[in-house]
Amino acid sequence: MSGPADVALVLIGRNEGARLVAALEAARGQAARLVYVDSGSTDGSMAAATAAGAEVVTLDVSVPFTAARARNAGFARLEETGGAPACVQFIDGDCAIVPGWTGIARARLAADPGLGLVTGWRAEVAPEASVYNRLCQWEWRRPAGPIAACGGDMMVRAEAFRLIGGFDPAVIAAEDDEFCQRLAKAGWRLERLAAEMTRHDAAMTRLGQWWRRAERTGHGFAQVGRLHPGYFATERRRVKVYALALPVAILGSVAVSPWLALLPAMAYPASWASAARGLRRDGVPRGDARAMAVLLTLSKFPNLIGMVRYHLRRLRRAPMRLIEYK
Structure with missing residues (x-):
């Protein structure tokens, strides 16, 4: 060459x-x-x-x-x-x-x-x-x-x-x-x-490919975050809030009143709107920005699965095997 x-x-x-x-x-x-x-x-x-x-x-x-x-x-x-x-x-x-x-x-x-x-x-x-x-x-x-x-x-x-x-x-x-x-x-x-x-x-x-990729991303948040605690800290915190704390709060509120559950649930459309605005500022066309913002909001759930998978593997001392999406 x-x-x-x-x-x-x-x-x-x-x-x-x-x-x-x-x-x-x-x-x-x-x-x-x-x-x-x-x-x-x-x-x-x-x-x-x-x-x-x-x-x-x-x-x-x-x-x-x-x-x-x-x-x-x-x-x-x-x-x-x-x-x-x-x-x-x-x-x-x-x-x-x-x-x-x-x-x-x-x-x-x-x-x-x-x-x-x-x-x-x-x-x-x-x-x-x-x-x-x-x-x-x-x-x-x-x-x-x-x-x-x-x-x-x-x-x-x-x-x-x-x-x-x-x-x-x-x-x-x-x-x-x-x-x-x-x-x-x-x-x-x-x-x-x-x-x-x-x-x-x-x-x-396919949605399934994107979901698996987002799981892999969550695994990276957890594993690299454990090696370098200050890194991915914001990402890990967002995952815990949107994929764990808010669902628990919604379920707990439903037990009291379905109307009360609307309060924590409103965090999701607010997150979507914020993501869409950020994408628009980056020059993404309006239609794409709205669709991509849905994925960014939804991504916290497969991210959480990946994070949990890492910690379960770590606790069991199991091999860290690839999560492939293709």
């Missing part, structure tokens, strides 16, 4: 099919090396990666898969075969890198030795396909500048990665947030650039 000589790409995936083929094609010419890490695919992903010229790493299926574990394995392959270059771009298998991104990101890291990582903007390839995809599109578009955390598409300084020991393989969701928290605590700064980075294919067309 060509691209910046001191940048390598680590692409991770599992049964991504055509999405992986697109990711591999987009990666061509973006870096000096490309490592693909496969987490037990059965759809020909490894053959596709080999045909594209990638170095292929297959994870041991006897150990629970996590994105964190896969990224660590990709970095380890670089270290074992000549050493990781100065910077490593991590990409998920459902993402296609935008031409020119690695050069922009590498130049920014070279200009500021205090930066541990940079990220950019994701965009959905098919936002028109569903309101769930459009919600993802909104989630990805965050302001450029200093950040506390970012998603899994990121360019990381290899020195910083080594210093903190990479990703925590036990974290099954929001592992990128957890990684960023440790990076910042080690003294590195993080930045989002005002540049297009990747095209993401959420491929969510």
Whole structure:
């Protein structure tokens, strides 16, 4: 491969099919090396990666898969075969890198030795396909500048990665947030650039997919929040209020008077209206803002399920297994 000589790409995936083929094609010419890490695919992903010229790493299926574990394995392959270059771009298998991104990101890291990582903007390839995809599109578009955390598409300084020991393989969701928290605590700064980075294919067309994704998000709130108590504190509090305290208050009020139950119940339309206004301020069209606000209000319930699932697993000392929505 060509691209910046001191940048390598680590692409991770599992049964991504055509999405992986697109990711591999987009990666061509973006870096000096490309490592693909496969987490037990059965759809020909490894053959596709080999045909594209990638170095292929297959994870041991006897150990629970996590994105964190896969990224660590990709970095380890670089270290074992000549050493990781100065910077490593991590990409998920459902993402296609935008031409020119690695050069922009590498130049920014070279200009500021205090930066541990940079990220950019994701965009959905098919936002028109569903309101769930459009919600993802909104989630990805965050302001450029200093950040506390970012998603899994990121360019990381290899020195910083080594210093903190990479990703925590036990974290099954929001592992990128957890990684960023440790990076910042080690003294590195993080930045989002005002540049297009990747095209993401959420491929969510059913409510059940969105619900499972929201469960996974809740699992991340709880697990990463336990590791870094100040992080996700607001999110955890909202979940406890809207998915636990308010339902209990409504049920308790019904026992006294159905009319009394209307008082705590009014918190839900108020939350919806607030979310819709926020989305409109971000430029989301009115109809989409209303539909997306419903999902944001409803999301507290699957979030709570994910949080409870994490704590039950922790108490039983059960493996932290992936919650998949595709």
